[in-house]
Amino acid sequence: MPLTLKDIARIAGVAESTVSRAINNKPGVGEETKQKIMKIVEEYNFQPNQMAQGLAKKETHMIALIISDISTPGYNKIIKSIEAVADNRGYNVIICNTDNNLDKEKAYLKMVSNNRVDGAIIIGGELADKNVLNLALNKEDLIVLVNCLAEEMLIPTILIDSFKGAFLATSHLVEQGIERIAIIMGSRSDYLESEKLNGYQQALESLDIPYDEQYIVETDGSREGGYNGFFKAIEAEELPVGFFVTGDMMAIGLIDAIKTGGYFIPDDFSIVGYGESQITSIINPALTVVAEPLEDLGLYAADYLIKLIDEKSPDELIKVLDPVLKLRDTTKPQVK
Amino acid sequence: MPLTLKDIARIAGVAESTVSRAINNKPGVGEETKQKIMKIVEEYNFQPNQMAQGLAKKETHMIALIISDISTPGYNKIIKSIEAVADNRGYNVIICNTDNNLDKEKAYLKMVSNNRVDGAIIIGGELADKNVLNLALNKEDLIVLVNCLAEEMLIPTILIDSFKGAFLATSHLVEQGIERIAIIMGSRSDYLESEKLNGYQQALESLDIPYDEQYIVETDGSREGGYNGFFKAIEAEELPVGFFVTGDMMAIGLIDAIKTGGYFIPDDFSIVGYGESQITSIINPALTVVAEPLEDLGLYAADYLIKLIDEKSPDELIKVLDPVLKLRDTTKPQVK
DNA sequence: ATAAAACTCGCAAGCGCTTGCAAAAAAATG
DNA sequence: CATTTTTTTGCAAGCGCTTGCGAGTTTTAT
Numbered sequence: 172m173p174l175t176l177k178d179i180a181r182i183a184g185v186a187e188s189t190v191s192r193a194i195n196n197k198p199g200v201g202e203e204t205k206q207k208i209m210k211i212v213e214e215y216n217f218q219p220n221q222m223a224q225g226l227a228k229k230e231t232h233m234i235a236l237i238i239s240d241i242s243t244p245g246y247n248k249i250i251k252s253i254e255a256v257a258d259n260r261g262y263n264v265i266i267c268n269t270d271n272n273l274d275k276e277k278a279y280l281k282m283v284s285n286n287r288v289d290g291a292i293i294i295g296g297e298l299a300d301k302n303v304l305n306l307a308l309n310k311e312d313l314i315v316l317v318n319c320l321a322e323e324m325l326i327p328t329i330l331i332d333s334f335k336g337a338f339l340a341t342s343h344l345v346e347q348g349i350e351r352i353a354i355i356m357g358s359r360s361d362y363l364e365s366e367k368l369n370g371y372q373q374a375l376e377s378l379d380i381p382y383d384e385q386y387i388v389e390t391d392g393s394r395e396g397g398y399n400g401f402f403k404a405i406e407a408e409e410l411p412v413g414f415f416v417t418g419d420m421m422a423i424g425l426i427d428a429i430k431t432g433g434y435f436i437p438d439d440f441s442i443v444g445y446g447e448s449q450i451t452s453i454i455n456p457a458l459t460v461v462a463e464p465l466e467d468l469g470l471y472a473a474d475y476l477i478k479l480i481d482e483k484s485p486d487e488l489i490k491v492l493d494p495v496l497k498l499r500d501t502t503k504p505q506v507k
Numbered sequence: 508m509p510l511t512l513k514d515i516a517r518i519a520g521v522a523e524s525t526v527s528r529a530i531n532n533k534p535g536v537g538e539e540t541k542q543k544i545m546k547i548v549e550e551y552n553f554q555p556n557q558m559a560q561g562l563a564k565k566e567t568h569m570i571a572l573i574i575s576d577i578s579t580p581g582y583n584k585i586i587k588s589i590e591a592v593a594d595n596r597g598y599n600v601i602i603c604n605t606d607n608n609l610d611k612e613k614a615y616l617k618m619v620s621n622n623r624v625d626g627a628i629i630i631g632g633e634l635a636d637k638n639v640l641n642l643a644l645n646k647e648d649l650i651v652l653v654n655c656l657a658e659e660m661l662i663p664t665i666l667i668d669s670f671k672g673a674f675l676a677t678s679h680l681v682e683q684g685i686e687r688i689a690i691i692m693g694s695r696s697d698y699l700e701s702e703k704l705n706g707y708q709q710a711l712e713s714l715d716i717p718y719d720e721q722y723i724v725e726t727d728g729s730r731e732g733g734y735n736g737f738f739k740a741i742e743a744e745e746l747p748v749g750f751f752v753t754g755d756m757m758a759i760g761l762i763d764a765i766k767t768g769g770y771f772i773p774d775d776f777s778i779v780g781y782g783e784s785q786i787t788s789i790i791n792p793a794l795t796v797v798a799e800p801l802e803d804l805g806l807y808a809a810d811y812l813i814k815l816i817d818e819k820s821p822d823e824l825i826k827v828l829d830p831v832l833k834l835r836d837t838t839k840p841q842v843k
Numbered sequence: 844a845t846a847a848a849a850c851t852c853g854c855a856a857g858c859g860c861t862t863g864c865a866a867a868a869a870a871a872t873g
Numbered sequence: 874c875a876t877t878t879t880t881t882t883g884c885a886a887g888c889g890c891t892t893g894c895g896a897g898t899t900t901t902a903t
Contacts, residue, residue: 173621186883201881221623223859225558226888241587247578254604265601268590285509287557423789453759522853559889562858
């Protein structure tokens with residue numbers, strides 16, 4: 172049976188309130204008494220009951236981490252960094268896997284409006300459903316969105332600049348001497364995907380390279396999608412020689428397809444991927460990618476949320492992080 | 508401001524206690540009153556304050572998930588399945604990444620002895636440090652160990668039969684007509700690794716194949732370890748033609764090494780890996796592995812812990828799950 | 844009909860902590 | 874030294890819920 176405040180108070184020969192104040196560094200307790208109390212707290216390794224504290228203070232020191240699917244490659248990095256800063260600031264993070272189930276999502280969001288957690292971080296795609304958010308949340312609920320956007324809702328959001336990433340990727344291919352570049356992407360209706368498409372287009376445009384709809388292959392984002400995407404892409408009148416592929420799994424499929432076709436990378440085709448799951452560095456050849464700073468993403472998100480909770484409102488509502496190009500083995504300068 | 512029990516009681520025109528009993532399905536409240544109350548609860552979407560409930564009942568409905576490193580490939584599967592059953596049974600899981608830091612681990616374990624969570628699941632390697640466990644835990648603390656062993660401590664444990672897995676792997680290689688099999692493994696001092704070594708030996712022995720210390724390569728378990736392991740292994744007098752490699756990352760390194768050496772898989776060397784991170788199915792050639800039923804692992808662990816919490820003590824203290832062989836492309840029958 | 848048993852329900856205490864307020868003690872002032 | 878000011882401390886209420894117990898009500902048995 173753990174010790175209680177009362178026990179400590181009795182041992183120290185002071186009132187509970189004094190102990191409480193001492194522990195929480197509140198003013199109104201003499202230096203001497205404080206020392207004495209802290210020594211006892213130390214000695215008995217006293218830790219206040221979080222439930223009671225939560226009840227009294229109406230804060231839980233917990234944040235919810237709402238994700239559609241924990242196993243998404245790369246997300247573990249985000250989770251890890253979120254956990255790290257949370258832990259560091261005295262918060263626990265409880266993980267909420269929604270399996271893309273709106274009901275589960277709503278239920279989890281309810282946790283924040285019911286003050287079961289102090290706030291929530293929502294990661295990923297379809298989650299930022301406006302209706303769901305509207306329905307489940309109150310005005311004063313604290314949440315931050317990561318890598319997804321709930322337009323018009325004025326919800327703090329951290330995201331990685333997909334446009335810039337795509338721009339980088341495409342420019343890089345062009346710099347290698349490639350002009351016929353196909354983009355293998357997920358659904359255009361996904362905001363982040365459409366941003367990538369924009370970046371791709373802009374890059375081409377700014378380099379005076381004609382843009383050709385034939386080179387745009389929309390897939391379901393899966394490995395198979397990438398695989399089939401290759402064969403779709405090479406149906407174009409002029410064979411594309413560069414690929415910008417917007418997702419890890421698609422990239423893997425694409426590489427499979429290219430190899431299956433008997434071609435070589437990067438000799439026959441150059442590829443730039445997008446994302447930074449471990450996988451891409453492991454496959455052979457190692458994929459040149461636009462890497463997302465996932466740790467930073469988690470870091471900012473957690474920091475932001477905790478600032479919100481501590482009522483130190485952060486500066487910007489939307490924080491955009493820059494991706495960086497990681498050169499590996501799927502691109503190389505073309506010899507003309 | 509969320510509704511409270513008192514509000515509901517007022518609305519329903521009954522006492523708080525009655526509402527409480529109704530909500531918790533406790534006896535002592537008439538069917539009619541109960542209906543009425545439940546209707547109101549429904550209508551107002553009332554959810555009891557978890558803090559208060561926790562305080563009063565001394566249970567938190569939270570379990571801690573203590574892991575050395577969340578990003579370990581494959582662990583996301585365990586986490587996901589744990590979260591799934593926890594959610595299903597009305598528990599939240601809070602994740603605790605220790606970074607292999609014993610102090611952090613101790614701190615997290617304190618959460619259970621301080622009743623901040625109802626129990627904990629500890630996943631993975633060095634965590635089951637007897638001293639730490641002893642120090643941090645009380646007799647009545649509820650924890651279950653996953654894939655690690657705290658000998659002599661009588662702590663419920665779920666693990667995957669490494670011995671059997673290694674046995675399977677080795678036998679499979681032998682069945683392909685391979686006799687000179689090297690094992691690329693992590694540290695012998697790791698319990699699970701040593702079990703794998705045992706399984707390997709036993710398999711050879713049972714098939715009357717001589718066992719040769721030269722074929723045993725101990726590494727640090729990393730990708731580089733696997734890479735270097737290959738070159739170490741082929742120093743043997745007689746070239747091994749089969750490899751049993753006990754970890755994903757090592758397997759990747761090993762494959763790299765073999766390719767670098769200009770050899771082909773599975774023509775020159777056959778490989779059986781161990782583990783079931785996504786990675787192994789993605790690399791080329793896809794790795795034949797002893798797959799660990801990670802989802803089941805999480806599932807059992809969570810179920811076990813919650814049973815413990817609900818005081819329905821499960822049958823066995825130690826549950827051993829069987830791994831299965833997944834045939835892919837790194838082994839094939841040898842033509843003699 | 845009345846006594847006994849069986850339910851239903853409400854009162855009130857308590858879970859362990861925080862915090863406003865007042866009392867007591869210490870320090871500063873005239 | 875008395876008085877005011879400041880600091881230190883303790884009392885007690887309250888956070889929202891659970892639960893033992895007793896009062897009130899209904900049912901069953903006699």
